[in-house]
Amino acid sequence: MYGVPWSLLITLLGGAALTGAACGLLGTFVVRLRLSSLGFTMSHAAFAGAALGLATGVEPLALALLGAIATAAVLGPIAERAKLPADVITGVLFPFTMALGLIFLYLAPGTAMSSSALGLLWGSLLAMTHADLIRLAGLTGASVLIVGLFFKEFQALLFDRKLAEESGIPTRPFYYLILFLTGVTIALALRLVGGLLVFVLLQSPAATAFQFFYDLKKIFFWAALLGVLYASVGLALSFMFDLPVGSAIVLISTLGFGLAVWRSPKRHRA
Amino acid sequence: MATPVIELQNVSTIYEGERVPAIHEIELSIDPGEFVAIIGPNGAGKTTLLETINGLLPYTRGRVWVLGRDIARFGPQLRSEIGYVPQEFQFDETVPVLVKDVVLMGRYGRIGLLRWPTAEDCARAHEALELLGLAELAERPIGKLSGGQQQKVLLARALAKNPKILLLDEPFSHLDFAARDEVAELIARWHRERALTTLIVLHDLEAIPPSCHRVVLLDEGRVRQDGMRERVVQAFALSYRK
Numbered sequence: 165m166y167g168v169p170w171s172l173l174i175t176l177l178g179g180a181a182l183t184g185a186a187c188g189l190l191g192t193f194v195v196r197l198r199l200s201s202l203g204f205t206m207s208h209a210a211f212a213g214a215a216l217g218l219a220t221g222v223e224p225l226a227l228a229l230l231g232a233i234a235t236a237a238v239l240g241p242i243a244e245r246a247k248l249p250a251d252v253i254t255g256v257l258f259p260f261t262m263a264l265g266l267i268f269l270y271l272a273p274g275t276a277m278s279s280s281a282l283g284l285l286w287g288s289l290l291a292m293t294h295a296d297l298i299r300l301a302g303l304t305g306a307s308v309l310i311v312g313l314f315f316k317e318f319q320a321l322l323f324d325r326k327l328a329e330e331s332g333i334p335t336r337p338f339y340y341l342i343l344f345l346t347g348v349t350i351a352l353a354l355r356l357v358g359g360l361l362v363f364v365l366l367q368s369p370a371a372t373a374f375q376f377f378y379d380l381k382k383i384f385f386w387a388a389l390l391g392v393l394y395a396s397v398g399l400a401l402s403f404m405f406d407l408p409v410g411s412a413i414v415l416i417s418t419l420g421f422g423l424a425v426w427r428s429p430k431r432h433r434a
Numbered sequence: 435m436a437t438p439v440i441e442l443q444n445v446s447t448i449y450e451g452e453r454v455p456a457i458h459e460i461e462l463s464i465d466p467g468e469f470v471a472i473i474g475p476n477g478a479g480k481t482t483l484l485e486t487i488n489g490l491l492p493y494t495r496g497r498v499w500v501l502g503r504d505i506a507r508f509g510p511q512l513r514s515e516i517g518y519v520p521q522e523f524q525f526d527e528t529v530p531v532l533v534k535d536v537v538l539m540g541r542y543g544r545i546g547l548l549r550w551p552t553a554e555d556c557a558r559a560h561e562a563l564e565l566l567g568l569a570e571l572a573e574r575p576i577g578k579l580s581g582g583q584q585q586k587v588l589l590a591r592a593l594a595k596n597p598k599i600l601l602l603d604e605p606f607s608h609l610d611f612a613a614r615d616e617v618a619e620l621i622a623r624w625h626r627e628r629a630l631t632t633l634i635v636l637h638d639l640e641a642i643p644p645s646c647h648r649v650v651l652l653d654e655g656r657v658r659q660d661g662m663r664e665r666v667v668q669a670f671a672l673s674y675r676k
Contacts, residue, residue, distance in 0.1 A: 196530065322531075323536065326490065326520070327588075328539070329490060330518045331513065332511065332513040332544065334510045378529075380530050383530055
């Protein structure tokens with residue numbers, strides 16, 4: 165198909181599907197807990213980390229993970245206690261992490277806008293490897309397992325954190341578990357979608373599912389499924405029209421969300 | 435003499451970023467099965483007192499003992515035994531939770547980690563919904579209900595726990611008169627039949643249930659009066675007139 169070997173095609177499709185599923189699942193938390201600003205900053209910190217990897221010759225994925233998780237560790241407590249409004253966190257840290265990423269790309273050996281550098285920004289089909297596929301499968305499997313095992317605790321947390329505490333659930337460990345998994349998801353999704361756009365895949369599938377359901381189990385399921393759908397269709401568009409894969413996924417995600425808002429039964433009177 | 439179910443020794447609670455304690459050097463002891471009303475003007479510290487008792491707010495001085503244990507050390511375990519209806523709540527229409535789930539969630543702390551709600555948990559939740567006349571709304575999203583209905587759902591949630599202590603913060607604030615009488619009667623019946631230790635925060639003195647004989651008057655974060663209902667209510671009314 166399009167001259168691409170089947171083994172690579174399967175890796176790409178599998179990678180896209182798993183990235184979409186993990187983003188959709190974790191995105192449910194991001195949307196409901198209003199962690200958008202935190203996720204946005206984490207995605208750019210992951211981008212800055214990966215760019216630093218390119219500049220220094222250290223594995224970009226390792227530094228992307230470090231960037232995203234360090235951001236979660238620093239900003240998590242701030243967001244948790246709401247000492248700073250979300251837009252202030254984003255306003256200050258988004259340009260900072262973006263500037264760091266661009267400086268590291270500038271310092272990277274070779275041409276500043278080499279294919280690996282552009283891949284970090286916009287996502288790249290060729291960057292996806294078999295090892296990435298295994299990591300993504302591990303992350304998605306672990307996320308499904310964790311959500312399944314602690315569903316009632318997460319349900320209570322997503323309903324109302326204070327009431328969850330009141331019913332005897334210690335919410336803090338679960339809150340930080342969500343941040344950690346989100347950081348890892350962002351770092352692993354970076355290869356496919358790119359640092360500038362990964363956050364959209366984290367937001368759109370879940371935001372779309374929220375337009376249709378009140379049952380959290382259904383929202384988790386459909387957010388993951390829509391993530392798979394958006395990522396796969398975006399990948400196909402990228403092949404067909406030779407578009408950057410991240411941009412193609414974002415276009416489809418945004419279109420899907422727009423349609424969902426338009427057709428949402430929650431927005432129509434019976 | 436019975437061991438107190440709730441005991442506060444010289445307790446102060448200061449909110450983060452504040453210098454003045456919201457409650458100050460509180461001494462309070464509640465015996466098993468007592469029904470106590472906490473009254474006082476706005477900003478007296480009534481909500482702070484309830485949230486200090488159930489450990490949602492960490493106290494900064496003194497000690498709070500609930501069911502014989504320190505709430506600061508055993509918060510989650512103790513909160514699973516305490517039913518609490520908060521004064522402030524707001525569930526918008528997008529909240530992805532059904533009424534029946536909100537009530538069942540009251541029991542999640544008791545159920546514990548890595549365990550799923552049993553048929554008995556679901557039966558308790560359903561029973562609580564029926565008690566409050568909400569069974570028909572069980573499948574509706576909580577955010578679609580009126581403020582009064584949401585408040586009743588939170589009361590059902592507290593009762594579904596089968597709690598040893600019931601803390602109610604202005605539980606009639608969103609209810610109309612008919613619903614208020616009905617809920618007041620239900621609270622009184624639970625207290626009477628189950629010897630349930632109950633603390634109720636009210637700003638409307640008329641709303642104090644008849645079976646509530648002890649009243650604590652809070653003002654500026656301090657206990658000003660603590661005793662028989664008639665005496666404390668009279669003292670409060672007099673101080674307000676001044």
